[in-house]
Amino acid sequence: MDIYGGYTPVLNKLLNQMLEYFRKENKIHQEQTGDSLYEHLIGRVKRPESMIEKCQRKELPVTPESAMKKFETALEFGLSVISLMIFILVLI
Secondary structure: OOOOOOOHHHHHHHHHHHHHHHHHHHHHHHHHHHOOEEEEEEEEOOHHHHHHHHHHHOOOOOHHHHHHHHHHOOEEEEEEOHHHHHHHHOOO
């Protein structure tokens, strides 16, 4: 079963767009200040098995609707931020 249904390509595209946005903002900031906004940036679409387990643990139906509408964790990002305040200001 594909827990994300037809959303899998959309999730991958959204993930790539968000990662590219962070990289672009970091590059601009580096050019202006010489400093990086973060040390490491990673992102992933949550593994289908993990999302299925989460639905079951929360006693929700194992459906794309549960995965996409009940949880906000289909996309996960990890950043090692050097200066959180600078990063937040850039995003605003």
